[in-house]
Amino acid sequence: MASENVEEVRNKQVIFRGYVSGSPEETDMEVRESTVTLGVPEGSGGVLVKNLYLSCDPYMRLRMRKLDLPSYRDSFEPGSPITGYGVARVLESGHPNFKKGDLVWGMTGWEQYSLITVPETCFKIEHSDVPLSYYIGLLGMPGMTAYAGFFEVCSPKKGETVFISAASGAVGQLVGQFAKLFGCYVVGSAGSKEKVDLLKNKFGFDNAFNYKEELDLDAALKRCFPKGIDIYFENVGGKMLNTVLLNMKLHGRIAVCGMISQYNLEQPEGVHNLMNLILKRVRMEGFLVTDYYHLYPKFLETVLPQIKEGKIEYVEDIAEGLEKGPAALVGLFSGRNVGKQVVVVS
Amino acid sequence: MASENVEEVRNKQVIFRGYVSGSPEETDMEVRESTVTLGVPEGSGGVLVKNLYLSCDPYMRLRMRKLDLPSYRDSFEPGSPITGYGVARVLESGHPNFKKGDLVWGMTGWEQYSLITVPETCFKIEHSDVPLSYYIGLLGMPGMTAYAGFFEVCSPKKGETVFISAASGAVGQLVGQFAKLFGCYVVGSAGSKEKVDLLKNKFGFDNAFNYKEELDLDAALKRCFPKGIDIYFENVGGKMLNTVLLNMKLHGRIAVCGMISQYNLEQPEGVHNLMNLILKRVRMEGFLVTDYYHLYPKFLETVLPQIKEGKIEYVEDIAEGLEKGPAALVGLFSGRNVGKQVVVVS
Numbered sequence: 001m002a003s004e005n006v007e008e009v010r011n012k013q014v015i016f017r018g019y020v021s022g023s024p025e026e027t028d029m030e031v032r033e034s035t036v037t038l039g040v041p042e043g044s045g046g047v048l049v050k051n052l053y054l055s056c057d058p059y060m061r062l063r064m065r066k067l068d069l070p071s072y073r074d075s076f077e078p079g080s081p082i083t084g085y086g087v088a089r090v091l092e093s094g095h096p097n098f099k100k101g102d103l104v105w106g107m108t109g110w111e112q113y114s115l116i117t118v119p120e121t122c123f124k125i126e127h128s129d130v131p132l133s134y135y136i137g138l139l140g141m142p143g144m145t146a147y148a149g150f151f152e153v154c155s156p157k158k159g160e161t162v163f164i165s166a167a168s169g170a171v172g173q174l175v176g177q178f179a180k181l182f183g184c185y186v187v188g189s190a191g192s193k194e195k196v197d198l199l200k201n202k203f204g205f206d207n208a209f210n211y212k213e214e215l216d217l218d219a220a221l222k223r224c225f226p227k228g229i230d231i232y233f234e235n236v237g238g239k240m241l242n243t244v245l246l247n248m249k250l251h252g253r254i255a256v257c258g259m260i261s262q263y264n265l266e267q268p269e270g271v272h273n274l275m276n277l278i279l280k281r282v283r284m285e286g287f288l289v290t291d292y293y294h295l296y297p298k299f300l301e302t303v304l305p306q307i308k309e310g311k312i313e314y315v316e317d318i319a320e321g322l323e324k325g326p327a328a329l330v331g332l333f334s335g336r337n338v339g340k341q342v343v344v345v346s
Numbered sequence: 347m348a349s350e351n352v353e354e355v356r357n358k359q360v361i362f363r364g365y366v367s368g369s370p371e372e373t374d375m376e377v378r379e380s381t382v383t384l385g386v387p388e389g390s391g392g393v394l395v396k397n398l399y400l401s402c403d404p405y406m407r408l409r410m411r412k413l414d415l416p417s418y419r420d421s422f423e424p425g426s427p428i429t430g431y432g433v434a435r436v437l438e439s440g441h442p443n444f445k446k447g448d449l450v451w452g453m454t455g456w457e458q459y460s461l462i463t464v465p466e467t468c469f470k471i472e473h474s475d476v477p478l479s480y481y482i483g484l485l486g487m488p489g490m491t492a493y494a495g496f497f498e499v500c501s502p503k504k505g506e507t508v509f510i511s512a513a514s515g516a517v518g519q520l521v522g523q524f525a526k527l528f529g530c531y532v533v534g535s536a537g538s539k540e541k542v543d544l545l546k547n548k549f550g551f552d553n554a555f556n557y558k559e560e561l562d563l564d565a566a567l568k569r570c571f572p573k574g575i576d577i578y579f580e581n582v583g584g585k586m587l588n589t590v591l592l593n594m595k596l597h598g599r600i601a602v603c604g605m606i607s608q609y610n611l612e613q614p615e616g617v618h619n620l621m622n623l624i625l626k627r628v629r630m631e632g633f634l635v636t637d638y639y640h641l642y643p644k645f646l647e648t649v650l651p652q653i654k655e656g657k658i659e660y661v662e663d664i665a666e667g668l669e670k671g672p673a674a675l676v677g678l679f680s681g682r683n684v685g686k687q688v689v690v691v692s
Contacts, residue, residue, distance in 0.1 A: 062625075237620065256623045270616010274583065277602045277632030279408075284630045286623030 315339030
């Protein structure tokens, strides 16, 4: 029910200052304090939430440009708070699906309190016996991305060879674990020794390498995949994709989830080896998690028990406080984070 | 039955001189005369044929390199005749599937007489009430490529928009006609006014343009596809692919059949716009006709009546005599041919 007597409180926000070219910097955002009315406008159907955790995801870089993609996400609005996935508690609801006290995850604002005007895009959290921050990671958009990307787009078969780039990231660490549980041979690349150790020792990858220390990426891939790659889960693009194309096996599949190495470039790098799509009859498919959310209940049913049985690990990198948000988001693009980057609001 | 008393005759051949880098030239081949024994070695299982028509196909450029692709075609053997698709008459058979007098199509040599040692790869021609040269074009490998590429790889739906590059070529002209008969909106690009006229007036494309005369390929595509492209049938690669990627519609499909613009380059051009695979959730799939020959009977059943009812046109560019073979093959790469390039042997 929408309230009549409403309270006004301070609302710390991370404001998007304007469209960004090149590498984003902390100064492209600004932490400001405004006020918010703790209520839902009569008849608006909105939901007022208190944000608990906010998610830093690579695709957010795309929204820092002027986008003309009605099919994708909108650009951030200069002068308004950053928006993204978050976990929140409902303070006031004008929508029948939600009531005060509910925990939800979905699109919200980078601020202490948000009025969510399209609450249909949020999921109610039914299982709160896991860390709530998982709902912007393992049990949220990145988890669904890994699940749908691997099982729906890659069409895996037991025993196949799987390569994952940005493999210790929010999505990559899960793709690798799903692939291992499914019975594949799994190799990941990452950008530091610490991350490579995680891949091998915590996530159970069969092999891993630090791409920054390999003078010859092609040699690294041939060392890990002497007979070639059946499935490539693409998170980085550019030179890595170009080199993977040389190492694909006949009838291989490439699920194109992201290309983080390209997001800060005005002119993306050229990929020269696409002829291999023909020579090896490879399928390369871009996908977006929003096309697969109908599988979310099935996903939870599969993954929740695996978490409780300790079959799936999840590593998060926690930034404490909205003030740390800009640095956390910007850090994604230099690989500063180890695991899923989370911002704790309160 | 293999014969015991065998005759020796002259055999004109087109010899592959050695691996080629850059643009192939006529002098990379040599027309020579050798002799051949008109018989099949006892117990060899081979078939001796008299070649009637030989096919010039873009993929043959790849075989002029040293290839290490067990999954694809072998390289040509320096000092031996060029090999490729042809239509031939059986003179002598050591194989139970074929008998003297049969007409066949399949892999043969660029010479007057060939001993086909793996006749299982040949098809017997059952319908000879169409031009026999069609069996290296409309009713042969290019026809099957167009059919499988369009119906199996592109997953077309009625009313979708289809773009075809190298659209007047052996494969492209058929993809366009199949797509029109299926109920799609079809646009093709080609490299001369004559070819563009063919597309519009003979093959019934909805629109066509000469890519050599468009200063701005992106503008040309936007003019023809104001709402974008559902299906791209890729024959050329490089700059065209790069520009098409900008114009794909949501959930579009790209069937990668060939990349003729890249075959003569030592370093293929870079494709920069692959991010659009994600933004538009596009599937891009390389294919090879050899994976689809099991559909050949169904293909014939569909296409033979369409030919007889005049619903499908096919334009061939005929070179008379083996001596013309090298120029005809080389001419593919500058677009000299108009329609399917055929070499008549006798």
